[in-house]
Amino acid sequence: MRTATYATRAVCAAAVVLAGTACGGGTGDSGAVLSSSWGDPPNPLEPANTNEVQGGKVLDMIFRGLKRYHPETGEAEDMLAERIETSDSRNFRVTVKDGWTFSNGEKVTARSFVDAWNYGASLRNNQRNAYFFSYIDGYDKVHPEGGRQTADTLSGLKVTGERTFTVRLNQTFSTFPETLGYPAFAPLPRLFFDDHGAWLKKPVGNGPYLVQNYTRGSQMSLRAWDGYPGHDKARNGGVDLKVYTDNNTAYTDLMAGNLDLVDDIPAAQLKNVETDLGDRYINTPAGIIQTLAFPFYDRNWGKDGMEKVRTGLSKAIDRDQITETIFRSTRTPATDWTSPVLGEDGGYREGLCGDACRYDPDAAKRLIEEGGGLPGGQVKITYNADTGSHKQWVDAVCNSINNALGDDRACVGSPVGTFADFRNQITDRKMPGPFRAGWQMDYPLIQNFLQPLYYTNGSSNDGRWSDRKFDDLVDRANAETDTGKAVDFFRQAEEVLRDDMAAIPLWYQNGSAGYSERLSGVRLNPFSVPVYEQIKVG
Amino acid sequence: MGRYVVRRLLQMIPVFVGATLLIFLMVHVMGDPIAGLCGERECDPATAARLRGEFGLDQPVWRQYLTYMGNVLTGDFGTAFNGQPVTELMGTAFPVTIRLTLVAIVLEIVIGITLGVVTGLRRGRPVDTSVLLLTLVVISVPTFVTGLLIQLLLGVTWGWIKPSVSAEAPLGELIVPGLVLASVSLAYVTRLTRTSLAENRRSDYVRTAIAKGLPRRRVVTRHLLRNSLIPVVTFIGTDIGALMGGAIVTERIFNIHGVGYQLYQGILRQNTQTVVGFVTVLVLVFLVANLLVDLLYAVLDPRIRYA
Numbered sequence: 126m127r128t129a130t131y132a133t134r135a136v137c138a139a140a141v142v143l144a145g146t147a148c149g150g151g152t153g154d155s156g157a158v159l160s161s162s163w164g165d166p167p168n169p170l171e172p173a174n175t176n177e178v179q180g181g182k183v184l185d186m187i188f189r190g191l192k193r194y195h196p197e198t199g200e201a202e203d204m205l206a207e208r209i210e211t212s213d214s215r216n217f218r219v220t221v222k223d224g225w226t227f228s229n230g231e232k233v234t235a236r237s238f239v240d241a242w243n244y245g246a247s248l249r250n251n252q253r254n255a256y257f258f259s260y261i262d263g264y265d266k267v268h269p270e271g272g273r274q275t276a277d278t279l280s281g282l283k284v285t286g287e288r289t290f291t292v293r294l295n296q297t298f299s300t301f302p303e304t305l306g307y308p309a310f311a312p313l314p315r316l317f318f319d320d321h322g323a324w325l326k327k328p329v330g331n332g333p334y335l336v337q338n339y340t341r342g343s344q345m346s347l348r349a350w351d352g353y354p355g356h357d358k359a360r361n362g363g364v365d366l367k368v369y370t371d372n373n374t375a376y377t378d379l380m381a382g383n384l385d386l387v388d389d390i391p392a393a394q395l396k397n398v399e400t401d402l403g404d405r406y407i408n409t410p411a412g413i414i415q416t417l418a419f420p421f422y423d424r425n426w427g428k429d430g431m432e433k434v435r436t437g438l439s440k441a442i443d444r445d446q447i448t449e450t451i452f453r454s455t456r457t458p459a460t461d462w463t464s465p466v467l468g469e470d471g472g473y474r475e476g477l478c479g480d481a482c483r484y485d486p487d488a489a490k491r492l493i494e495e496g497g498g499l500p501g502g503q504v505k506i507t508y509n510a511d512t513g514s515h516k517q518w519v520d521a522v523c524n525s526i527n528n529a530l531g532d533d534r535a536c537v538g539s540p541v542g543t544f545a546d547f548r549n550q551i552t553d554r555k556m557p558g559p560f561r562a563g564w565q566m567d568y569p570l571i572q573n574f575l576q577p578l579y580y581t582n583g584s585s586n587d588g589r590w591s592d593r594k595f596d597d598l599v600d601r602a603n604a605e606t607d608t609g610k611a612v613d614f615f616r617q618a619e620e621v622l623r624d625d626m627a628a629i630p631l632w633y634q635n636g637s638a639g640y641s642e643r644l645s646g647v648r649l650n651p652f653s654v655p656v657y658e659q660i661k662v663g
Numbered sequence: 664m665g666r667y668v669v670r671r672l673l674q675m676i677p678v679f680v681g682a683t684l685l686i687f688l689m690v691h692v693m694g695d696p697i698a699g700l701c702g703e704r705e706c707d708p709a710t711a712a713r714l715r716g717e718f719g720l721d722q723p724v725w726r727q728y729l730t731y732m733g734n735v736l737t738g739d740f741g742t743a744f745n746g747q748p749v750t751e752l753m754g755t756a757f758p759v760t761i762r763l764t765l766v767a768i769v770l771e772i773v774i775g776i777t778l779g780v781v782t783g784l785r786r787g788r789p790v791d792t793s794v795l796l797l798t799l800v801v802i803s804v805p806t807f808v809t810g811l812l813i814q815l816l817l818g819v820t821w822g823w824i825k826p827s828v829s830a831e832a833p834l835g836e837l838i839v840p841g842l843v844l845a846s847v848s849l850a851y852v853t854r855l856t857r858t859s860l861a862e863n864r865r866s867d868y869v870r871t872a873i874a875k876g877l878p879r880r881r882v883v884t885r886h887l888l889r890n891s892l893i894p895v896v897t898f899i900g901t902d903i904g905a906l907m908g909g910a911i912v913t914e915r916i917f918n919i920h921g922v923g924y925q926l927y928q929g930i931l932r933q934n935t936q937t938v939v940g941f942v943t944v945l946v947l948v949f950l951v952a953n954l955l956v957d958l959l960y961a962v963l964d965p966r967i968r969y970a
Contacts (some may be wrong), residue, residue, distance in 0.1 A: 135689055165745070165928065166745065167700065167744060167745055167932060168700060168745055168746075169745055169805075170743065170747035176702040177702055197804060229868075244965075248709050249712060251712070251713050251714055251717065252710070253700060253706070253710065255707065256707050268707075268710075269708060269709060270708060270709055271708070271709065271712075287931050291790060325746065331934075340755075340830055341745075341747055341751075341755075342747075342752070342755065342920060342921045342925075343755070343830040344830045366921065367830070368830075369827070369917075369918050369928065370914070370915050370918055370920075370924050370928075371915050371916070371918065374814075374827050374915070374916060374917070374918045375827075375918075376825065377814060377818060377819060377827070378825070378826050378827050378918075379819050380819050380826075381819045381822065381825065381826045381829060382822075383818075383825045383826060384827075398755040422674025423823055451693065489896075499706065511931055512931075542693070543693060543695045543699065543930075543933055544699045544929060544931070545693075545694065545695070545697075545698050545700075545932065545933045546693060546694045546699075546933070547699075548696050548698035548699050548701070548705075549698040551705075552698050552705050552706075562703070563703055564703060565703070567909065577704065583706060584707070585702045585704035585705065587703075587705075
């Protein structure tokens with residue numbers, strides 16, 4: 126069997142060389158299947174339970190929600206939504222398009238959405254992303270901060286017809302419709318509720334692909350769904366996602382022709398990747414920013430006057446050199462607190478950080494001295510050492526700071542063994558100094574880069590920074606119905622952030638991928654996930 | 664013999680309890696794993712509390728351990744954080760690792776003992792010197808270097824094998840990883856056999872056998888080898904456990920979804936249930952393998968009797 130495939134491959138290769146034709150029916154064989162690297166999702170694969178890229182990859186293939194972010198621009202476009210109407214940015218009337226079904230034939234109705242959202246919000250289902258529904262009225266009843274839930278469904282959701290439902294929020298939130306492209310808002314078929322175990326073994330959705338076979342922890346085979354009613358039908362026959370423990374092995378497999386697509390080039394291979402793959406290597410901006418956060422609960426770091434020290438540290442970091450030598454330009458020095466994928470209209474402003482993010486060792490030294498020096502004479506940058514190449518860049522940042530201050534002991538890295546332990550120390554407010562903070566956007570809105578991270582008691586406000594002026598500006602932005610004006614308020618809020626240097630922006634992270642000669646049309650979306658349905662094989 | 668086995672089996676109980684308790688405490692010391700489940704944000708306290716309750720993490724350690732051991736005795740090894748029962752993980756991981764270990768052990772026995780016999784009988788000759796040198800190189804180079812090098816040469820440069828093992832992990836694909844896994848032990852087996860053989864060659868019973876006029880083949884296989892293999896069998900027996908647990912590096916290089924992979928992931932995610940479950944089974948394997956080795960002594964050397 127195996128020799129046979131090798132033989133055919135050899136014959137095909139010979140044919141290509143001799144006659145200049147491709148094997149397997151010209152370019153873009155719509156029936157051909159590609160293989161792609163994957164990681165085992167750490168949480169159960171449910172829409173409201175998936176908060177990382179690996180699970181998100183699958184959800185993006187098998188689900189379509191009311192909105193979908195354009196793979197290139199990131200703009201939220203109507204998918205299953207025919208209309209989302211509001212007059213006060215608080216009460217929304219949603220009409221679902223006709224003619225959509227799940228891959229098992231069940232119709233997608235207003236109820237498919239409302240049931241799914243109620244499931245996601247309900248405390249008893251342990252959904253990691255439940256807080257996405259926290260803007261909807263009645264969330265505090267189905268998901269109280271403590272004690273038992275007193276309601277099963279969100280009072281803010283009402284089915285008003287087969288294809289219509291209304292949403293009432295507990296506050297004005299003008300960009301709420303734009304958040305609905307997030308996978309947590311996907312519709313779910315009855316099977317999900319009636320036979321949950323069966324659904325988890327073989328998820329059923331309404332996207333361009335359907336799950337043919339799922340061996341947990343090792344492989345998922347997805348095939349193009351012929352009956353898919355949307356305009357973004359799959360241009361290939363399917364995708365085999367293979368779990369790799371180590372992305373170095375995936376890269377080796379790609380080099381050997383054993384794998385078609387690797388969507389995370391290992392750091393160690395970045396220096397060879399261009400000679401290895403040439404134009405089959407892509408490196409495009411993604412909605413990810415890396416920052417250094419500060420423990421504002423610690424008086425040493427939070428007291429007045431320390432903003433000078435924080436700004437000084439920011440100016441002591443040579444971002445250009447670090448992104449070039451360590452990351453081989455897969456990161457771009459950050460000059461604001463959002464991401465270039467938002468675009469100027471969406472709120473990204475190049476250079477908003479200005480002088481405060483420019484490398485200037487003399488000014489850095491002066492500012493830190495003016496601010497009273499480093500607390501305890503030394504900064505410790507805490508990071509988790511189990512994933513990514515955090516150690517390398519933390520050491521480089523420390524080097525840069527030490528050189529700027531002319532003190533070998535001014536900055537040291539402080540590794541924490543596992544991500545869970547790192548998160549624990551953050552949650553328990555035990556950080557002794559600045560620490561690694563990364564943010565991958567949930568949806569391409571400036572709101573998502575600011576509110577969760579810097580608003581008082583925001584869900585990801587790890588440093589517990591708090592500023593009334595910032596909060597006010599965010600509130601006003603959310604209440605604003607005009608997007609342009611809302612973005613203006615968000616930008617003003619970002620300036621408050623800059624003046625206090627609530628977190629040091631380091632760099633914007635790119636998504637990187639490499640693919641085999643068989644593929645064409647490979648592209649990463651702003652979430653650094655390959656746009657599988659557009660890939661052509663052959 | 665029977666009493667001996669029973670006594671050994673009874674001795675296993677305290678070892679088993681002690682080992683699981685140690686692992687349980689070690690994973691516990693790493694801290695609360697729930698915070699790692701919510702990505703770069705704080706888990707909302709209500710969900711975190713519910714998850715803690717579900718995985719029993721809200722109980723004091725001693726009670727967690729007792730509950731866990733109680734469940735294990737009824738065959739319930741708990742649930743991993745992704746909602747999969749640990750027994751299901753074991754069901755997919757152990758067959759793969761056992762296959763890999765078998766390949767490694769077979770290679771170790773066949774190649775290692777053959778090389779040992781060849782060199783032991785030709786001491787000081789060029790064969791002996793070159794094999795000795797080769798084993799020295801294998802022992803001194805770390806497994807991950809050998810593994811990556813072989814993978815790159817055979818998998819990419821020459822294209823003889825696939826660089827990674829597919830999800831089903833058929834026996835054919837496991838030969839190269841098995842060789843990498845066995846390499847260091849193989850070198851030890853060669854050296855051990857060689858020394859032991861060389862030592863026993865001068866013993867009285869060999870001289871007697873030769874004086875009796877027995878053919879050389881019979882002297883070597885029935886008399887010399889049988890007595891020389893006792894230390895080798897001990898080594899291989901204890902190596903079974905080490906190979907199964909130590910396959911983490913090899914499994915990672917060749918992307919084999921076995922025990923090493925599950926353990927690695929379990930440790931990173933601080934998943935007590937997975938780690939303790941897998942280690943418990945590994946401890947059992949180790950204990951049983953040791954018992955079998957001790958019983959094999961009696962077969963190899965009739966002078967050893969167990970009562």
